[in-house]
Amino acid sequence: EAGVVQSPRYKIIEKKQPVAFWCNPISGHNTLYWYRQNLGQGPELLIRYENEEAVDDSQLPKDRFSAERLKGVDSTLKIQPAELGDSAVYLCASSYNRGMDGYTFGSGTRLTVV
Amino acid sequence: ELKVEQNPLFLSMQEEKNYTIYCNYSTTSDRLYWYRQDPGKSLESLFVLLSNGAVKQEGRLMASLDTKARLSTLHITAAVHDLSATYFCAVDMNTGNTPLVFGKGTRLSVIA
Numbered sequence: 001e002a003g004v005v006q007s008p009r010y011k012i013i014e015k016k017q018p019v020a021f022w023c024n025p026i027s028g029h030n031t032l033y034w035y036r037q038n039l040g041q042g043p044e045l046l047i048r049y050e051n052e053e054a055v056d057d058s059q060l061p062k063d064r065f066s067a068e069r070l071k072g073v074d075s076t077l078k079i080q081p082a083e084l085g086d087s088a089v090y091l092c093a094s095s096y097n098r099g100m101d102g103y104t105f106g107s108g109t110r111l112t113v114v
Numbered sequence: 115e116l117k118v119e120q121n122p123l124f125l126s127m128q129e130e131k132n133y134t135i136y137c138n139y140s141t142t143s144d145r146l147y148w149y150r151q152d153p154g155k156s157l158e159s160l161f162v163l164l165s166n167g168a169v170k171q172e173g174r175l176m177a178s179l180d181t182k183a184r185l186s187t188l189h190i191t192a193a194v195h196d197l198s199a200t201y202f203c204a205v206d207m208n209t210g211n212t213p214l215v216f217g218k219g220t221r222l223s224v225i226a
Binding site for chain 2: 108
């Protein structure tokens, strides 16, 4: 099993530029999460999908962040325009049965905005 | 609002010593998770605790859950250098309608 796959692993962009992250969850996992982890902190939820539906996006800065999950499988997270404060690691996770069997995290995308 | 607190946030311990990391949470739940994170790496699942009194052990690590006290502990026995990492606890609600909420993490350094 491949696990949760994310790309790219690293991204360096100038402020005001757009950036996109991609996530492929574990096959059969209906719930997908995007978390942001700032340096020295625990991950914080940005958005949660149940299949194709975004069921919790209250922490997503909607003025610049957007996300989609096509056909209830892969997901993309976009930032446009990026700000210096967006520098962080963006983690994707997936679960089956709302976490009863645990949550599996991808390796993350480390974003640096300069 | 569910809040999760860990202590200590930093822990430097000698090899072969024992120590405990504590995780308190604010709202009734019997679902708690422990993760390990190495520098620059993602989160590795260590334990999933799904009931009051649950105890799980893997190698030198043992985790327990007391839902009445809203407390989980991660006990380290006879620490070795390879255990150096950041350890996170995370909680979600029984209904499964809330996502994982993480503590700030405990950065463990095991020294000779």
